[in-house]
Ligand SMILES: Nc1ncnc2c1ncn2[C@@H]1O[C@H](COP(=O)(O)OP(=O)(O)OP(=O)(O)O)[C@@H](O)[C@H]1O
């Protein structure tokens with residue numbers, strides 16, 4: 001279960017300040033698949049970074065399976081993140097000098113290498129990238145890079161996948177492969193937060209969270225209320 005309680009974040013640069021998140025409260029049940037939508041600049045990436053333990057909010061808390069991310073010491077948070085969270089960045093953040101396979105393997109210090117290699121190749125096969133194993137990111141198309149980033153996020157079998165526009169550069173067929181992989185991950189008990197401007201992609205989610213100027217304007221009801229409503 002992912003819980004975000006009353007989270008606010010204001011970026012301060014020199015004299016200006018931008019409130020990117022304003023008292024956001026939401027819950028995502030374990031195995032849940034939610035989409036996050038809203039206009040450019042409304043705070044979607046900020047929300048994902050905050051949930052992923054990468055950006056400390058000014059106030060409020062983020063709790064994953066009962067562990068409060070910003071109350072634990074930073075080393076523990078780093079370990080927790082490495083073990084439990086798969087992040088697909090909007091700008092991919094692949095390592096430029098590593099080839100495709102080694103990029104996918106990069107976060108796997110914890111796994112025995114042979115197992116990790118096998119799993120990396122399985123994922124890359126699923127994402128139609130087996131014939132690009134030796135390419136570096138500069139030698140890939142944007143959509144290929146995007147799929148490498150997703151394979152990397154899935155390699156260590158995290159509990160939560162946070163994916164920022166993971167289909168933004170994909171054709172319909174590859175988008176379906178990626179969304180199908182996320183749905184399957186959620187079906188197997190993982191939790192997915194998918195940021196997307198694409199309504200067809202958002203339709204894969206069970207629930208849509210809408211953000212407008214840092215505020216959650218839809219979908220923020222608690223899991224209990226959500227279930228009660230679903231039960232009629
Ligand atoms: N590091 C930063 N410093 C200052 N302001 C920032 C920073 N990062 C984001 N912002 C501002 O915070 C607001 C929210 O940014 P965020 O990246 O979360 O938006 P977004 O919803 O992901 O947008 P997009 O759909 O374009 O990716 C924006 O107005 C942005 O200009």
Ligand SMILES: [Mg+2]
Nearest residue numbers: 044045090164
């Ligand atoms: Mg963004």
